[in-house]
Amino acid sequence: MRSEADLHCQVLVVGSGPAGADLARRLARSGVDVLLVDRLSDLGRSSFSSAALPIEAMDAFALPAEVVGSRWREWQLIGPGDATRRWGSPRPLGVVLDFGALRQWLADQCRRWGGQVRLGLQAVSCHQEDDRITTVLRRADGSTLRVRSAWTVDASGHTRALLGDPPAAGPRDGLVRAAGLEWLLRVSPECWQPWADRLSFCLGSDWVPQGYGWIFPMTPGVLKLGVCRLVDTQRDQPPLGALITDLGRRLLGTGPAGAPFDVLDRHGGLVRSTIRRREPHRRGRLVGLGDAVSTANLLGGEGIRHALTSSVVLTPLLVEALGCGGRTACQDRALDPYPGQLRRALGWRWSLSGRLARRTWLSLHESRADGRLDRVLRGLESSRAEDLSALLFGYRFERYGLRAMPYLMGWR
Numbered sequence: 001m002r003s004e005a006d007l008h009c010q011v012l013v014v015g016s017g018p019a020g021a022d023l024a025r026r027l028a029r030s031g032v033d034v035l036l037v038d039r040l041s042d043l044g045r046s047s048f049s050s051a052a053l054p055i056e057a058m059d060a061f062a063l064p065a066e067v068v069g070s071r072w073r074e075w076q077l078i079g080p081g082d083a084t085r086r087w088g089s090p091r092p093l094g095v096v097l098d099f100g101a102l103r104q105w106l107a108d109q110c111r112r113w114g115g116q117v118r119l120g121l122q123a124v125s126c127h128q129e130d131d132r133i134t135t136v137l138r139r140a141d142g143s144t145l146r147v148r149s150a151w152t153v154d155a156s157g158h159t160r161a162l163l164g165d166p167p168a169a170g171p172r173d174g175l176v177r178a179a180g181l182e183w184l185l186r187v188s189p190e191c192w193q194p195w196a197d198r199l200s201f202c203l204g205s206d207w208v209p210q211g212y213g214w215i216f217p218m219t220p221g222v223l224k225l226g227v228c229r230l231v232d233t234q235r236d237q238p239p240l241g242a243l244i245t246d247l248g249r250r251l252l253g254t255g256p257a258g259a260p261f262d263v264l265d266r267h268g269g270l271v272r273s274t275i276r277r278r279e280p281h282r283r284g285r286l287v288g289l290g291d292a293v294s295t296a297n298l299l300g301g302e303g304i305r306h307a308l309t310s311s312v313v314l315t316p317l318l319v320e321a322l323g324c325g326g327r328t329a330c331q332d333r334a335l336d337p338y339p340g341q342l343r344r345a346l347g348w349r350w351s352l353s354g355r356l357a358r359r360t361w362l363s364l365h366e367s368r369a370d371g372r373l374d375r376v377l378r379g380l381e382s383s384r385a386e387d388l389s390a391l392l393f394g395y396r397f398e399r400y401g402l403r404a405m406p407y408l409m410g411w412r
């Protein structure tokens, strides 16, 4: 017997992060009856992402100036040890987004194109009956809402609320986890100036073992200070809170109690991705999107561009599937190309960089690895800032000789 649903729509999108909100706005623009939900009651809060992007991403994904916190034109790599290296460009190389503003803008676009957005709803389960899927959503007061749709999209990020964690086919196929912590700091103009206009990363085991630290300019007088590292169950890892406190003290002086900075917000989160991305992207009428199907890249903990790429790939396929009506074979044919198309859109370098990330970060806990990293960075000193962007955002390792990489990174 069919249960009665509270709401009906063609597509329910669970999660209003970059992936889900972007998909919802694109579907709404295509005339699809879409409902976007998020467990957050305010998309401007819990802005856990540091949100650094290359400048090209702004045009590629048609993002407006209002979601930009600041622009940057220089890379600064501090460490291993006391070494500081800089690569500058006369032109802006990228932006630091206001992540909360990005989510709000995307959801707002969805509304403007006629889609529905409902906040404060947490998806807890879903089940398929014939050609429809029913998703159960829980409100903060514990009451539930059932939504019946032709498709439900799990865009809940690394939590994979509906799809669940992928089964590991082999020991190297499981989820690799990175944990990050970030503080939003108000600083004096004198303290802000040295970090303005540049992305600064701290590398080396004496800064953040098995990871890296960063300072990004958010808006004038406000900096993002963060640490991120791969989770290694084989080792005792120091708490992230101690690492970020130490980083703040070493780079900016005292705090949080004393001058020169006030902590405006503390947030953190996980990035969890498989390296090979061989997991199922769909179960019947349930489809995964963004971090929920491992689009986040572990080299720089970077996932916004890739989450947006996944929505660009999925939108036309879903629109085509909706055109099939109830014909299951036709719908399957429409959605079957999704994993392959997404893999091609991310590119072969995506997977290579994930393998490199696992090797590099996990081994970065002793001086031998610091020495290797130092040699790699020394080799990059004569490069242009644009080349560094191509390496760190475009994963163009082959420019430096693919055959040399395994030696450089200590694979052989």
Ligand SMILES: Cc1cc2nc3c(=O)[nH]c(=O)nc-3n(C[C@H](O)[C@H](O)[C@H](O)COP(=O)(O)OP(=O)(O)OC[C@H]3O[C@@H](n4cnc5c(N)ncnc54)[C@H](O)[C@@H]3O)c2cc1C
Pocket: 014, 015, 016, 017, 018, 019, 020, 037, 038, 039, 040, 048, 049, 050, 051, 052, 053, 121, 122, 123, 124, 155, 156, 157, 158, 159, 161, 179, 180, 181, 182, 226, 228, 268, 269, 270, 271, 289, 290, 291, 292, 296, 301, 302, 303, 304, 305, 307
């Ligand atoms: C500390 C940190 C720093 C980062 N820095 C960068 C960076 O500089 N650049 C970059 O590109 N990427 C960065 N990332 C990664 C990036 O933020 C993610 O890859 C990206 O946000 C993924 O987008 P998404 O839409 O797939 O998932 P998310 O952004 O995680 O969005 C998922 C949404 O689903 C909602 N949700 C979860 N479960 C449920 C549920 N059961 N029901 C309803 N809603 C639910 C969540 O509230 C959330 O809004 C960082 C990540 C972290 C943790």
